[in-house]
Amino acid sequence: MQKNSVAVIGAGKWGQALHFALGQKQKCYITSRTKRDINNFVDLNTALSCEYLIIAIPAQQIRQWLDEHFEFKGQKILVASKGIEASTGKFLNEIYEEFIPSENLGFISGPSFAAEVIKGLPCALVLNSLNKQIFIEFEKLFPDFIKTYYSDDVIGAEICGAYKNVLAIASGICEGMNLGNNARVSLISRGLVEMQRFGSHFGAKMETFIGLSGAGDLFLTASSELSRNFRVGLGLANNKTLDEILEELGEVAEGVKTSYAINSLNKKHKIYTPIANEVYSILEGKNPKDSLKDLLKD
Numbered sequence: 588m589q590k591n592s593v594a595v596i597g598a599g600k601w602g603q604a605l606h607f608a609l610g611q612k613q614k615c616y617i618t619s620r621t622k623r624d625i626n627n628f629v630d631l632n633t634a635l636s637c638e639y640l641i642i643a644i645p646a647q648q649i650r651q652w653l654d655e656h657f658e659f660k661g662q663k664i665l666v667a668s669k670g671i672e673a674s675t676g677k678f679l680n681e682i683y684e685e686f687i688p689s690e691n692l693g694f695i696s697g698p699s700f701a702a703e704v705i706k707g708l709p710c711a712l713v714l715n716s717l718n719k720q721i722f723i724e725f726e727k728l729f730p731d732f733i734k735t736y737y738s739d740d741v742i743g744a745e746i747c748g749a750y751k752n753v754l755a756i757a758s759g760i761c762e763g764m765n766l767g768n769n770a771r772v773s774l775i776s777r778g779l780v781e782m783q784r785f786g787s788h789f790g791a792k793m794e795t796f797i798g799l800s801g802a803g804d805l806f807l808t809a810s811s812e813l814s815r816n817f818r819v820g821l822g823l824a825n826n827k828t829l830d831e832i833l834e835e836l837g838e839v840a841e842g843v844k845t846s847y848a849i850n851s852l853n854k855k856h857k858i859y860t861p862i863a864n865e866v867y868s869i870l871e872g873k874n875p876k877d878s879l880k881d882l883l884k885d
């Protein structure tokens with residue numbers, strides 16, 4: 588293993604933004620499935636031999652990628668994805684822990700549109716790990732324009748990062764239906780309560796929901812067209828099919844598959860999640876106007 592070396596795995600929007608950010612203080616490698624014309628682009632084996640890895644591939648692809656490509660050699664890993672595995676209902680920390688010891692793992696959360704990070708605009712992020720040493724080591728790699736906080740609430744961060752994407756779809760639908768500011772903010776506020784209810788069932792801490800990982804990322808994603816998930820909602824309200832929306836988007840919108848995962852988890856664990864239920868139903872063909880009626884009377 589190459590001591591003190593850093594690599595990003597996945598050269599999508601977020602991977603490239605993190606590569607830019609981490610490249611400010613030290614050399615930062617990047618790799619992806621297809622070769623890209625990016626500074627310090629390397630093959631996968633070179634990236635995997637780095638001591639510090641930041642993995643930014645879509646949530647639904649993680650298990651297969653770890654299975655087929657990853658070899659644990661003591662690397663320290665920061666997970667940058669946000670989502671829940673639809674086929675199993677597993678949170679990303681649970682998947683990673685099947686392959687990597689938890690003391691080597693950290694998870695990024697908080698409000699962070701890649702499009703702004705890649706311009707060097709300021710933001711604040713949380714690095715979540717059960718091992719504070721992971722935070723101490725990764726914190727030093729981040730540039731001055733990003734303020735990093737530590738939390739040991741890994742499950743809370745995972746749930747917030749995943750759930751807010753589903754709520755951003757709901758908010759986009761609300762916006763696309765021209766329901767007004769009162770409706771959108773009511774939806775976001777009740778969404779925060781719902782996300783906290785869901786998360787506390789799995790042991791997440793209250794403080795995570797009112798901080799950057801929870802309210803912070805939810806307010807950002809559920810109120811801006813920079814969010815891919817919000818744009819999925821706009822498309823659904825405008826009667827586009829999901830296939831059309833995703834094709835136009837050309838990037839991952841994690842909230843779609845995550846809403847399927849939440850739908851299974853809330854049935855299994857009997858958790859009351861009315862907004863996520865309506866997003867799931869709309870993705871399955873329900874008319875958003877009927878969802879609105881049901882949410883208002885539920």
Ligand SMILES: NC(=O)C1=CN([C@@H]2O[C@H](COP(=O)(O)OP(=O)(O)OC[C@H]3O[C@@H](n4cnc5c(N)ncnc54)[C@H](O)[C@@H]3O)[C@@H](O)[C@H]2O)C=CC1
Binds near residue numbers: 648
């Ligand atoms: N874009 C953003 O502002 C932020 C994104 N995220 C999260 O980061 C993750 C990645 O998002 P983006 O980079 O924005 O998406 P993207 O759609 O821009 O890129 C996804 C990347 O993953 C790669 N990929 C897809 N399947 C793969 C596989 N089987 N093996 C290896 N690589 C594969 C694609 O080639 C692509 O480079 C998502 O979970 C997202 O929620 C988190 C914070 C901010």
Ligand SMILES: O=C(CO)COP(=O)(O)O
Binds near residue numbers: 807816
């Ligand atoms: O997670 C994000 C910002 O924190 C990005 O959200 P979208 O994937 O909806 O664009």
